[in-house]
Amino acid sequence: MLKLEAVNKSYNHSREPVTALHDVTLEVPQGDFLSIVGPSGSGKSTLLLILGGMLSPSGGRVLLDDRPIYSLTPDERARVRRENIGFVFQTFNLVPYLSALENVQIPLFLDGADEAVQKEKASALLERVGLAERMDHKPSELSVGQQQRVALARMLANDPRIILADEPTGNLDPAMTREIVQFLVEMNREGRTIVMVTHTPEAAKSAKRTLRLEEGVVYE
Amino acid sequence: MRLRTLVWKELFERKNQVATGFLAILLGITVIVAIKNTSFYSEKAVARELDALGANVLILPKSVTLDDYYKADMQAEEIPEEYVTRLAASDIQGIDNLSPKLSVPVSVRDRQFTLTGILPKNEFQAKAAWKGAGVFSRPQGCGVVANVPGLTPSAPQETLVRKRVIETLERNQVLVGADAASFLRLEEGDELPVLGKTFSVTAILPETGTVDDSRIFAHLHAVQELAGKGPVVNAIEIVGCCNEISKGLTANINKLLPEARVVTIRQVVDTQIKTNGMMSRLSMVFLAIIVLVGGASIANYMYANVFERRREIGTLMALGSGSGLVLKLFLLKALLIGVGGGIGGYLVGTVLAVILGPRLAGVPVLPMPTLLLWAMGISVAITLAASYFPARRAARLDPSTTLQET
Numbered sequence: 001m002l003k004l005e006a007v008n009k010s011y012n013h014s015r016e017p018v019t020a021l022h023d024v025t026l027e028v029p030q031g032d033f034l035s036i037v038g039p040s041g042s043g044k045s046t047l048l049l050i051l052g053g054m055l056s057p058s059g060g061r062v063l064l065d066d067r068p069i070y071s072l073t074p075d076e077r078a079r080v081r082r083e084n085i086g087f088v089f090q091t092f093n094l095v096p097y098l099s100a101l102e103n104v105q106i107p108l109f110l111d112g113a114d115e116a117v118q119k120e121k122a123s124a125l126l127e128r129v130g131l132a133e134r135m136d137h138k139p140s141e142l143s144v145g146q147q148q149r150v151a152l153a154r155m156l157a158n159d160p161r162i163i164l165a166d167e168p169t170g171n172l173d174p175a176m177t178r179e180i181v182q183f184l185v186e187m188n189r190e191g192r193t194i195v196m197v198t199h200t201p202e203a204a205k206s207a208k209r210t211l212r213l214e215e216g217v218v219y220e
Numbered sequence: 221m222r223l224r225t226l227v228w229k230e231l232f233e234r235k236n237q238v239a240t241g242f243l244a245i246l247l248g249i250t251v252i253v254a255i256k257n258t259s260f261y262s263e264k265a266v267a268r269e270l271d272a273l274g275a276n277v278l279i280l281p282k283s284v285t286l287d288d289y290y291k292a293d294m295q296a297e298e299i300p301e302e303y304v305t306r307l308a309a310s311d312i313q314g315i316d317n318l319s320p321k322l323s324v325p326v327s328v329r330d331r332q333f334t335l336t337g338i339l340p341k342n343e344f345q346a347k348a349a350w351k352g353a354g355v356f357s358r359p360q361g362c363g364v365v366a367n368v369p370g371l372t373p374s375a376p377q378e379t380l381v382r383k384r385v386i387e388t389l390e391r392n393q394v395l396v397g398a399d400a401a402s403f404l405r406l407e408e409g410d411e412l413p414v415l416g417k418t419f420s421v422t423a424i425l426p427e428t429g430t431v432d433d434s435r436i437f438a439h440l441h442a443v444q445e446l447a448g449k450g451p452v453v454n455a456i457e458i459v460g461c462c463n464e465i466s467k468g469l470t471a472n473i474n475k476l477l478p479e480a481r482v483v484t485i486r487q488v489v490d491t492q493i494k495t496n497g498m499m500s501r502l503s504m505v506f507l508a509i510i511v512l513v514g515g516a517s518i519a520n521y522m523y524a525n526v527f528e529r530r531r532e533i534g535t536l537m538a539l540g541s542g543s544g545l546v547l548k549l550f551l552l553k554a555l556l557i558g559v560g561g562g563i564g565g566y567l568v569g570t571v572l573a574v575i576l577g578p579r580l581a582g583v584p585v586l587p588m589p590t591l592l593l594w595a596m597g598i599s600v601a602i603t604l605a606a607s608y609f610p611a612r613r614a615a616r617l618d619p620s621t622t623l624q625e626t
Binding site for chain 1: 542
């Protein structure tokens with residue numbers, strides 16, 4: 001489903017060349033739950049952004065369903081993301097001036113869904129993550145755990161086949177971490193493919209397999 | 221949710237930051253609407269005053285100078301009355317009023333007066349209509365004050381003195397200048413024998429302090445008949461639009477009447493052009509300042525807004541938004557600020573003009589609804605133009621960079 005073929009990523013930092021990923025070859029089949037661990041700065045987030053079609057590799061190919069995604073224009077890649085991929089961020093990245101319901105509506109709005117359909121689906125998703133009573137609350141009026149649950153509901157709005165989670169439990173307490181991990185396991189059982197970057201051993205253990213990334217090199 | 225929901229909510233979320241840019245546009249439009257509204261009525265009032273100075277173009281016989289005309293306007297040479305028909309039926313732009321004149325000396329009760337024959341406007345309007353077209357078939361009022369709300373129109377009996385034109389005059393009627401009426405002890409409705417014909421005094425003209433005060437005005441054709449002259453006149457006075465004069469009205473009349481001498485009374489024309497020019501230059505200066513200050517303020521706000529919303533833009537892109545939607549997000553916001561600034565500026569500017577106009581310019585000022593469209597057009601054009609580059613920058617942001625920033 002998702003394939004990386006000899007992917008390299010390097011950039012300049014203070015005029016010094018830095019290699020973020022070195023010759024990474026990786027295959028993520030449909031229904032996989034892959035966790036990627038490694039020290040800070042090892043290239044985990046870079047790998048996730050490349051998988052999501054948001055950061056062009058310096059070399060190599062990234063294939064989604066055997067189609068190279070970086071041969072598409074940025075707007076075509078945006079459409080591919082909208083139709084196939086859901087992102088979860090460590091810092092949630094909720095839009096601060098919108099309510100929980102409106103935040104969940106965003107992917108549906110981007111997909112051109114009717115306003116009534118947007119509201120109906122967004123409400124159902126917020127109910128699923130246990131936030132039926134907080135739909136009209138803005139992110140600043142929600143706890144950290146509630147914010148991440150809104151982000152999870154938003155990620156599910158377009159029913160993505162692939163979930164890319166960048167340290168989704170990084171800002172959460174252990175109880176909340178368990179809850180979110182359990183949620184991701186549930187998503188995987190539904191048949192969704194999950195790639196999760198994490199520092200948390202408990203979260204990594206819940207994945208079907210784990211890769212270690214050190215200085216841009218992947219170790220099984 | 222729709223695009224406008226996103227824009228509207230963001231505007232209110234950061235209303236204090238929006239306020240600066242919005243105020244710059246609002247104040248700018250306020251100032252320019254107030255100036256335009258006041259200057260419109262002020263220009264009309266000035267034009268009305270200048271109108272009293274009379275004609276600004278004269279058509280004389282070839283050998284007659286302006287001095288000759290001012291000394292007596294009874295020079296021996298004459299021009300055919302047919303010139304009036306040619307002018308009235310022509311398609312020359314910028315003629316507001318025509319006044320052909322034939323003056324002859326007359327003695328009434330042992331005193332010398334000037335009997336001046338004039339052609340009432342209804343007669344040459346009829347001539348023009350009879351020819352099927354002409355200067356009076358078009359809307360008039362470009363050089364003089366037509367009916368402007370707030371300004372009292374001239375009394376009918378003053379139109380001859382002020383505009384050198386009278387609408388109707390029968391062949392047995394006369395209008396008598398103030399001095400002549402005083403000496404002859406005439407009142408309206410009296411009878412006055414002149415050159416063997418008895419006329420009815422239709423009106424006593426108000427005092428002007430000019431040679432007109434000792435004139436007796438009668439129908440041109442009656443004067444031609446009594447003086448034993450054919451269809452001729454001494455001069456044709458024209459009130460022309462000053463802008464058209466500067467664009468070549470005189471040359472066009474010369475082309476139409478090559479045998480006559482066409483003289484422009486520069487002082488009158490120059491004063492009108494200068495007054496109108498000053499007002500329009502003042503408006504242009506303010507417009508330039510507003511475009512610069514308002515545009516810079518909006519552009520500055522928009523750049524800051526794009527910078528502040530980098531992560532939000534990155535998130536939208538990660539969720540599948542294309543660059544076009546991001547561009548629309550910022551341009552729609554600019555449009556809303558522009559429409560708000562235009563409407564607000566029009567309302568405040570109109571209130572200011574109506575309240576302060578009479579005190580500053582000494583003329584009554586009324587609201588001008590046409591300025592609303594003008595204000596909105598300018599305001600929206602400024603905000604959209606100033607926001608285009610910030611919006612384009614937002615649309616070109618690299619989502620991976622914005623999402624990796626902490």
